[in-house]
Amino acid sequence: MDPSEVEFLAEKEMVKIIPNFSLDKIYLIGGDLGPFNPGLPVDVPVWLALNLKQRQKCRVIPPEWMDVEKLEEMRELERKEEAFTPVPSPYYMELTKLLLNHASDNIPKADEIRTLVKDIWDTRIAKLRLSADSFISQQEAHAKLDNLTLMEINTIRAFFLDSLNCMYKLRSNLQPGSATGQFTDF
Amino acid sequence: MSDSLANDSGDLDQDDSQEELMTPAELISSLEEAWLNEKFSPELLESKSEVVECVLEQLTHMESNLQRVKKGDAKASIHRMEVDRIRFVLSSYLRSRLQKIEKFFPHVLEREKSRGEGAPSLLSPEEFAFAKEYHANTETYLKAVALKRMPPNLQALDLLKAVPEPCLDSFVFLRVKEKQENILIEPETDDQREYVVDLEEGSQHLMRYRTIAPLVSSGAVQLI
Incomplete structure (x- = not known):
């Protein structure tokens, strides 16, 4: 899966904005939005929030977890625990990136947040690599991956799954009789 | 006989009411689920023709409405963006199915042939036509390019064995x-x-x- 497709999914998350225009309720296929009144916060999907922001029609209110103190706590916890800790949003990385790139003037301490989220991401990816390594060296057949986000899975998907398949082919060819014509590639 | 008929129509009614109960929002999320499943599963999954048709209906309906509003309308641009997003998911879903059909066509056709009466179809009618055509064209191509120049005893071609299974x-x-x-x-x-x-x-x-x-x-x- 392309990272941009994960980002596409993240853009469906809801975020609060303060519009500076007024508009009646909109009846979208995926649900109703609005009504929009200047100064009154309203929930919209991120794709719409960013579009309005780019046209300077609203102010984005960052989600609650996008806060230096909360993220610092998370970072400490993530470094202390051996397992993956629960993340505040299944798309935390994508949302941080999208909101900070397009609406950084509405988010207090944007730079600090960027660094913190990157730190959390790096810690988690390091853990992910370690567990992928032990998964392979112990030849496990099942793993539980709670609290992993789609973007994190996506960073190792192609490489990890292909290597597992490759090893499976090699191994099944080692055992005579179990090798079928199933894997003969052109 | 009358019993089974009654049962059948009962089932149909149930199906109908289920579809009607589905809100457009649920429809879109079921399309997204189908999209992700299709993207990540190694084999071709059951065709979700009803979902695809319903979504297409919604999209055409919305687009015909959009044509009637005048340019520069704030609401219309938002609607248009949503339509584009849904269209993207829909075409990505259909495209990933076509890719799998191209990759595994003999096996897909074989499964479709051996499928029991009444079992849900693996392919939509359009996909089935595509798979059959692709099969015929591949065969003709291989024959024209190489096989007919081979010794007669090597000219037989079994695509089921030649194309890897999922x-x-x-x-x-x-x-x-x-x-x-x-x-x-x-x-x-x-x-x-x-x-x-x-x-x-x-x-x-x-x-x-x-x-x-x-x-x-x-x-x-x-x-x-």
């Missing part, structure tokens, strides 16, 4: 939507033992596609 033993990532108990995990090596796991709702797992393939088509798990 590898159901691939690993997949999945999220559990309905709790499942006692899923048997087969051992990787001879000195390991098989064991069972329970899949809790909302948990995420990595395992072989073969183990959970029926759960994907029943909708109990979502591939991620």
